[in-house]
Amino acid sequence: MHVTVCIVGFRNVGDIQGCLEALAGSTHTDFDVVICENGGPEAFEALRAGIPATLGEGRPVRAILAAGNLGYAGGVNACIALAPDSDAWWVLNPDTHPEPQAMALQVARLAVGDCQAVGSTIYLSDGRVQSHGGRWRPWLARAESIGHGSALGLVPDPADIERTQNYLNGASMMMSRRFLQTVGPMREEYFLYCEEVEWCLRGGKLGMRLGFAPGARVLHYAGTTTGSYDDMRRRPRGPIYLNERNKMLTTRDVFPARLPIAALASLALVFLRFGRRGAWRQVGYGVSGWIAGMLNRRGAPAWFGL
Secondary structure (H helix, E strand, O other): OOEEEEEEEOOOHHHHHHHHHHHHOOOOOOEEEEEEEOOOHHHHHHHHHHOOOEOOOOOEEEEEEOOOOOHHHHHHHHHHHHOOOOOEEEEEOOOEEEOOOHHHHHHHHHHOOOOOEEEEEEEOOOOEEEEOOEEEEOOOOEEEEOOOOOEOOOOOOHHHHHHHOOEOOOOEEEEEHHHHHHHOOOOHHHOOOOHHHHHHHHHHHOOOOEEEEEEEEEEEOOOOOOOOOOOHHHOOHHHHHHHHHHHHHHHHHHOHHHHHHHHHHHHHHHHHHHHOOOOHHHHHHHHHHHHHHHOOOOOOOOOOOO
């Protein structure tokens, strides 16, 4: 099974170099890499100068310059479009280090034939699990990471995860040809955050099943580009605004009848999450994003640094 690894960069060649070094040790060798640089011509030149042309023998690494900042979904779609003949596409965050068997185990899970997309265990640098998969709570407009905070050494029950999850963590998700042909591309108007949730939920409504590859592990240095893992009172406007806005867009697009209740629940959660920590500026960012979602505003905000 030939896999195209899709990486979206934004002026972070150091992260991408680390990801490529990890991919070079993959036990599954039938793959190529496509990187979409969203950060402009200077960042693209730095990227081209800082990455190899191949990983070992016969595994090409290609870089493309986006026509402006396309956002995460737009960058992923551009990578996929450059490799239309692949059997599967592995979407990876640039700040990830996949373990050597991660690709092979996901390929093996896809090859069973009873699922059309596969997730893995994603863990943080302190050894805690970030997620084994995700569960979207439509009445709360809330994404919950399965296994979040648990010890990496605890072995999860794959069948339980596959019964529970309805989306894959966007830091690492392998999508089959059938998934792409059935569901179509990611929604670019989300720009950043929740695009993988909507993609998987849309797929679920079309009969696509999400698998989990036990033993496939990916280290994630989370938030290196966006600052989304900074201390609560130091988190920047962009990720908070877009996350809250896109929760409303996801609800509107996938569960429109639940929007009135989900909107109230989501607004309350903004105050609970940030207000109880005294992060009042971040409350303002979240409320403004929530309002934008209620008004069905899409794409990159005019104030967003592109």
